[in-house]
Amino acid sequence: xxxxxxxxxxxxxxxxxxxxxxxxxxxxxxxxxxxxxxxxxxxxxxxxxxxxxxxxxxxxxxxxxxxxxxxxxxxxxx
Amino acid sequence: xxxxxxxxxxxxxxxxxxxxxxxxxxxxxxxxxxxxxxxxxxxxxxxxxxxxxxxxxxxxxxxxxxxxxxxxxxxxxxxxxxxxxxxxxxxxxxxxxxxxxxxxxxxxxxxxxxxxxxxxxxxxxxxxxxxxxxxxxxxxxxxxxxxxxxxxxxxxxxxxxxxxxxxxxxxxxxxxxxxxxxxxxxxxxxxxxxxxxxxxxxxxxxxxxxxxxxxxxxxxxxxxxxxxxxxxxxxxxxxxxxxxxxxxxxxxxxxxxxxxxxxxxxxxxxxxxxxxxxxxxxxxxxxxxxxxxxxxxxxxxxxxxxxxxxxxxxxxxxxxxxxxxxxxxxxxxxxxxxxxxxxxxxxxxxxxxxxxxxxxxxxxxxxxxxxxxxxxxxxxxxxxxxxxxxxxxxxxxxxxxxxxxxxxxxxxxxxxxxxxxxxxxxxxxxxxxxxxxxxxxxxxxxxxxxxxxxxxxxxxxxxxxxxxxxxxxxxxxxxxxxxxxxxxxxxxxxxxxxxxxxxxxxxxxxxxxxxxxxxxxxxxxxxxxxxxxxxxxxxxxxxxxxxxxxxxxxxxxxxxxxxxxxxxxxxxxxxxxxxxxxxxxxxxxxxxxxxxxxxx
Numbered sequence: 001x002x003x004x005x006x007x008x009x010x011x012x013x014x015x016x017x018x019x020x021x022x023x024x025x026x027x028x029x030x031x032x033x034x035x036x037x038x039x040x041x042x043x044x045x046x047x048x049x050x051x052x053x054x055x056x057x058x059x060x061x062x063x064x065x066x067x068x069x070x071x072x073x074x075x076x077x078x
Numbered sequence: 079x080x081x082x083x084x085x086x087x088x089x090x091x092x093x094x095x096x097x098x099x100x101x102x103x104x105x106x107x108x109x110x111x112x113x114x115x116x117x118x119x120x121x122x123x124x125x126x127x128x129x130x131x132x133x134x135x136x137x138x139x140x141x142x143x144x145x146x147x148x149x150x151x152x153x154x155x156x157x158x159x160x161x162x163x164x165x166x167x168x169x170x171x172x173x174x175x176x177x178x179x180x181x182x183x184x185x186x187x188x189x190x191x192x193x194x195x196x197x198x199x200x201x202x203x204x205x206x207x208x209x210x211x212x213x214x215x216x217x218x219x220x221x222x223x224x225x226x227x228x229x230x231x232x233x234x235x236x237x238x239x240x241x242x243x244x245x246x247x248x249x250x251x252x253x254x255x256x257x258x259x260x261x262x263x264x265x266x267x268x269x270x271x272x273x274x275x276x277x278x279x280x281x282x283x284x285x286x287x288x289x290x291x292x293x294x295x296x297x298x299x300x301x302x303x304x305x306x307x308x309x310x311x312x313x314x315x316x317x318x319x320x321x322x323x324x325x326x327x328x329x330x331x332x333x334x335x336x337x338x339x340x341x342x343x344x345x346x347x348x349x350x351x352x353x354x355x356x357x358x359x360x361x362x363x364x365x366x367x368x369x370x371x372x373x374x375x376x377x378x379x380x381x382x383x384x385x386x387x388x389x390x391x392x393x394x395x396x397x398x399x400x401x402x403x404x405x406x407x408x409x410x411x412x413x414x415x416x417x418x419x420x421x422x423x424x425x426x427x428x429x430x431x432x433x434x435x436x437x438x439x440x441x442x443x444x445x446x447x448x449x450x451x452x453x454x455x456x457x458x459x460x461x462x463x464x465x466x467x468x469x470x471x472x473x474x475x476x477x478x479x480x481x482x483x484x485x486x487x488x489x490x491x492x493x494x495x496x497x498x499x500x501x502x503x504x505x506x507x508x509x510x511x512x513x514x515x516x517x518x519x520x521x522x523x524x525x526x527x528x529x530x531x532x533x534x535x536x537x538x539x540x541x542x543x544x545x546x547x548x549x550x551x552x553x554x555x556x557x558x559x560x561x562x563x564x565x566x567x568x569x570x571x572x573x574x575x576x577x578x579x580x581x582x583x584x585x586x587x588x589x590x591x592x593x594x595x596x597x598x599x600x601x602x603x604x605x606x607x608x609x610x611x612x613x614x615x616x617x618x619x620x621x622x623x624x625x626x627x628x629x630x631x632x633x634x635x636x637x638x639x640x641x642x643x644x645x646x647x648x649x650x651x652x653x654x655x656x657x658x659x660x661x662x663x664x665x666x667x668x669x670x671x672x673x674x675x676x677x678x
Binding site: 024026027029030031032033034035037038039040045046048049050052054058059060061062063064065066067068069 | 136137139141167168169170171174175253254257258261277278281285286287379380382383386387390395396420486487488489490491492493494495
């Protein structure tokens, strides 16, 4: 496992385990409802240069803006 | 009994609601289509039950306006039974809301939709075991094919009597533990390994950082080019029919010795006005057919991801582009779709820019003017209006980026559904609804506007007038025309057509037909006549292009203004939006005319 700070630092194809979410409360609630909570696995399917990414989490695909991805901390699995 | 349909966005609630109530509410394959609570009735064994279709929600903690509507309804206790519609292909996420609904104390029946997607992925679900673990009835349904719907409603109708839940209570348990329990439930019920689906392969191309954006613009250009070119081919028989109808009506009324003014009212006013609008029906059908295919395949949601970068530079998330895209169909639902945005500031800004997107009602005006003045470049001239609308919307968004109270921009968070082959029923219903809208407008607003305009054109201060120049309409137009001189539109007839167009944009076409006395204006002969009549006033191609720009940007229609007022809950904001639209129309058409005049 490699320690990294944010989901935003991941690249296309990376797998990531969420450890902490530091975002505005309403956005935290939204991510929670989608199942993006500490301990969950995220697969980065596509990522743009600006940081917007498509992830897979709990079987569903989500488009995630850079503003959300930078508030999600965790570790990247190699 | 009141039965509510609740569930995650884009899981098939409205499709089920339509199946039970016979309604034809819009459904499509992207999250956020339903933004209002809708009610309908279902009769079973002589008893009438109220069914309520709620906007989609991921949890009872709300994030957007439409989710608040659902939450308020569910927590008010108004529903006797909740049918929780869940997407079986995203079971873990769907069950989070299911647990919350069970905890809310209402009887819940879980309707598992999209099981066919699981099968395609090579997975199987043990429904009995799932029902035991959750303690609620679990009914498999296929909303699109209307399978399992009678079993579901029977279960729902007796659910309030027999239900006792066995799922553990998670009221004070952290969300991570809820998901851990949900994952354990899913692992126990779902078997088989997920195979890569078509969606993964399609996304590799459609979401490519470079090709994805290029493909999006090519698709949109193709949609409009098909709308113009194929639509024009299909228009010919309608034009022929209209011409025959006008001739027959005139001859028939002559034979009946009808007074000349009544013949003029019916043939020159009603038939020319309403008929000219009806001939554009093929273009409208094609546009909405193409948009419904885009919506129902699941591509719409991808557009939010594709456009996130560009929208980000305008201070909005990619999600804000969806109302703009819907605006290419009709401004009214597009303005309402702004409810799916998270902050009030984003909503207001999107409401401000969406009317600049070129809606289907403006299409007849482009086809007429571009066809009359731009010959073989007509499609290109009409297509450029969509580009200009998009650029104006972007410019307004950029200018308003730093206005008002600084709120942090909400980042994009949006589910991307699996691609699906569009359901013929959904597409047909969608297009049929748009045809009905169009015909209703032709039979009401445009019909009345044509009669009113005919009266204003034939009546003056001294009664019936021999020349339109002495009519009330001419008087009104002459007062406004000087303001339009810098735009190259300083004719009283154009001024009157533009004022009439506030009722509905198609009225600009019907008004020009009545004002200039050209029957069957949309036919090749009618367009020739339009060009030569306007040429007598010095109105050439650059004036026509300036008129197209003005029509693109000024007030979309009275209904759009009313929607802006109800969505913003502010008359001041509505007046401001209307002033901005008129201002932008005047400035840009003046620029087009003045700069164009230097070269042409």
